[in-house]
Amino acid sequence: MxxxxxxxxxxxxxxxxxxxxxxxxxxxxxxxxxxxxxxxxxxxxxxxxxxxxxxxxxxxxxxDPGLLQKLADEGQSPPFLFLGCSDSRVSEGTVFNAKPGELFAARNIANQFLGADVNVQSVLAYGVAAVGVKHVIVMGHYGCGGVAAAIASPPKGQIDAANGVVQNWIEPIREIFRTSNRSEIVELRNKNAGRADIEEPKINEPGFRALVEDNVKASVRRIATSPVIANHYGLFKSRTRDSTNKPAHDVFIHGWVYNIVNGEIYDLGVSVGPPGKTIPASPFPPVPKHA
Structure with a gap:
């Protein structure tokens, strides 16, 4: 300009x-x-x-010339519910080269599933009970700005309304950073101890990458123990039908992380499924040790 x-x-x-x-x-x-x-x-x-x-x-x-008309006529029945970050670099449709009708989705800053977030709770509830998703995927990404901000020092002085909202939102990630026993996070926490001018870490900082991963794991745990999933597992166990008159079906919850540098996806090995059910094998490799 x-x-x-x-x-x-x-x-x-x-x-x-x-x-x-x-x-x-x-x-x-x-x-x-x-x-x-x-x-x-x-x-x-x-x-x-x-x-x-x-x-x-x-x-x-x-x-697929008839796809859009078919979806309009028959409605959606995607097998996947995707919870990802709002970051423009990790759009689920782009990352998975997905067509319309394949991914039910919710995105927010740093891909968090929180009990107080009515929006993400309603997406999970509707996805499981009404849409019939079989897999709930939580996917974080290295270089996540929300996770980086949770490591950096909070803004000094008076915080405006916009910044205040962001700081409140990332507080659960700050709590993970403060309490984690993971060696990479402990090392970064000790390095930052006593400082009031901590900048956002570089993308390859081991503690930063570890916090991205642990934030995903935390959301997987919250989803797995949420009332929505607990209720669905109860339906599954009794083989009763839900409020939409659909039989209970398997729902698996997965935690993945995306590398924005090369487009690769890694499995964090924290998948959860219905009691007594075998977890499907992951098509993605585990996080490399050097990462």
């Missing part, structure tokens, strides 16, 4: 914010109040999405 264009935008924004006539609009600024210059500057960004959508439609039409 040219300097002159940037200055024009800043002037326009300051004018809108300062306009007394907008005082009653405390919840936001109407799009029509921005000059057409802003629309011109952002058109190329939106065109990227338009071109992507066309490519998607063209690819589906060529590879």
């Amino acid at each position: 040219h300097i002159s264009s940037l200055l024009s935008i800043l002037v326009a924004i300051s004018y809108v914010l300062a306009d007394p006539s907008n005082h009653h609009q405390q919840r936001g600024i109407r799009s029509e109040q921005f000059p057409k210059l802003i629309a011109r500057e952002t058109t190329s960004d939106l065109e990227l999405l338009s071109r992507g959508n066309k490519a998607f439609r063209d690819n589906i039409a060529a590879s």
Whole structure:
């Protein structure tokens, strides 16, 4: 963006914010109040999405021409529920080269499953009880910004609303970092002890990578012990039907980690299944020792 264009935008924004006539609009600024210059500057960004959508439609039409209509007519029955990070580099559809209808999904900062998060709880409940997913996959990724922020020192001084929300959200990861007995995490914790200026770690820092993995394991444990899964296992054990009148089915929970550098996925060896059921063999290798 040219300097002159940037200055024009800043002037326009300051004018809108300062306009007394907008005082009653405390919840936001109407799009029509921005000059057409802003629309011109952002058109190329939106065109990227338009071109992507066309490519998607063209690819589906060529590879599986009836798929979208079939899903619209018959509804969804994906075998997988994916809980991943909101990071743009780890989109489940891209990472697994998945087609529509294959992955039921929820994503949030640092792929956390928390009891207080109504959204992720409802996704799990609907996925298991109504959609009929067979595998719940928690997948973290190395270089995760949410995990890195949980290692770094909290912001100094007054925290704005946005930062406050993020800091509250990553507190469970800070707790894992504070209490873990894993050697890589203990070593990093000792190295940072007494410091108030801890920066986010580099992607290959062993303690950082270990915390990414342990955060995934924590979410797997929370899902496995959640009321939703406990209820489903109870249904499975008694072979009764759930509220949707569907027979109880096997649900397995897996913990994986994704390497954003090379696109590889590793299995953390923490899969959980119904009592007495054999865990399916993982198609992904365990985390390499050098990693």
